[in-house]
Amino acid sequence: MINKLTEKIRKTHAPIVVGLDPMLNYIPKHIQDAAFKECGETLEGAAEAVWQFNKAIVDATHDLIPAVKPQIAMYEQFGIPGLMAFKKTVDYCKEKDLVVIGDIKRGDIGSTSAAYAAGHIGRVQVGSKEYAGFDEDFVTVNPYLGSDGVNPFIDVCKKEKKGLFILVKTSNPSSGEFQDQLVNGRPLYELVGEKVAEWGQECMGDSYSYIGAVVGATYPEMGKILRRIMPKAYILVPGYGAQGGQGKDLVHFFNEDGLGAIVNSSRGIIAAYKQEKYAEIGEANFADASRRAVEDMIADIDGALKAVK
Ligand SMILES: O=C(O)c1cc(=O)[nH]c(=O)n1[C@@H]1O[C@H](COP(=O)(O)O)[C@@H](O)[C@H]1O
Numbered sequence: 112m113i114n115k116l117t118e119k120i121r122k123t124h125a126p127i128v129v130g131l132d133p134m135l136n137y138i139p140k141h142i143q144d145a146a147f148k149e150c151g152e153t154l155e156g157a158a159e160a161v162w163q164f165n166k167a168i169v170d171a172t173h174d175l176i177p178a179v180k181p182q183i184a185m186y187e188q189f190g191i192p193g194l195m196a197f198k199k200t201v202d203y204c205k206e207k208d209l210v211v212i213g214d215i216k217r218g219d220i221g222s223t224s225a226a227y228a229a230g231h232i233g234r235v236q237v238g239s240k241e242y243a244g245f246d247e248d249f250v251t252v253n254p255y256l257g258s259d260g261v262n263p264f265i266d267v268c269k270k271e272k273k274g275l276f277i278l279v280k281t282s283n284p285s286s287g288e289f290q291d292q293l294v295n296g297r298p299l300y301e302l303v304g305e306k307v308a309e310w311g312q313e314c315m316g317d318s319y320s321y322i323g324a325v326v327g328a329t330y331p332e333m334g335k336i337l338r339r340i341m342p343k344a345y346i347l348v349p350g351y352g353a354q355g356g357q358g359k360d361l362v363h364f365f366n367e368d369g370l371g372a373i374v375n376s377s378r379g380i381i382a383a384y385k386q387e388k389y390a391e392i393g394e395a396n397f398a399d400a401s402r403r404a405v406e407d408m409i410a411d412i413d414g415a416l417k418a419v420k
Pocket residue numbers: 130132182214251280281282283325326327349350351352353354375376377378379
């Protein structure tokens with residue numbers, strides 16, 4: 112899957128991910144009204160609105176982008192109907208040949224991680240049969256429990272040719288509270304980065320490992336150091352747009368080959384129609400605003416990368 116991701120990034124010239132984080136208050140009123148008319152103001156109605164919203168955004172942007180990242184919390188809040196909308200979204204994006212990064216941020220004791228891995232990127236045995244539950248291409252993993260919490264995900268990746276993005280330095284304001292603590296004189300995120308590089312060594316695709324890392328766009332200096340520590344890891348970079356990250360902050364997340372990083376924007380793309388910049392497009396044409404936001408994001412990152420060449 113890492114080879115498919117790099118190939119698609121090369122083809123689209125777009126090292127970006129559209130984050131499908133559909134909160135109800137980002138979903139235009141006409142979509143909500145239609146869903147509520149069909150299913151009532153129920154969890155089913157919310158899930159239907161989420162699905163229709165996602166579908167419109169994917170239809171409007173899929174030819175420009177290599178990947179999407181549905182964030183499972185946004186679906187789980189609507190219970191079982193929400194999870195069904197998550198699965199429908201995963202399947203639809205795969206039909207459109209997009210790489211799907213399930214943002215699930217799991218990680219537990221070994222036996223529990225094995226079940227998470229089976230359900231999201233692997234298969235589960237039922238009697239004599241095997242089933243792929245959610246079947247994303249990559250998932251995000253929290254490494255806080257250590258190697259035995261991560262290894263079951265790696266084992267499934269090896270078997271199924273899938274991939275991981277492991278949290279190394281997150282984009283949020285308090286990420287330093289634990290992640291920046293010095294351990295033997297070195298920040299914890301550097302030690303986690305070294306571990307990601309080590310885990311990734313025996314998981315190589317053609318040029319990159321399928322064991323990647325998450326490093327927030329909001330910490331560009333740390334990104335520069337982590338790029339050197341994990342040269343073969345693809346870095347998923349959230350924090351662009353709504354959290355303040357810009358193209359110029361991202362240049363050191365990339366390698367000399369112009370690859371190695373994939374930048375996520377969720378609210379900045381899916382709720383673009385609410386931004387002043389795209390206001391003239393109007394709520395009825397919200398997906399066109401998302402397309403424009405994707406084009407602008409690609410141009411911003413491309414311009415920043417060209418400026419440092
Ligand atoms: O793993 C992630 O994707 C992630 C890690 C991180 O450090 N920061 C972060 O914002 N994210 C996710 O990236 C998305 C960011 O959303 P926006 O701020 O709307 O672009 C959300 O789905 C977050 O859960």
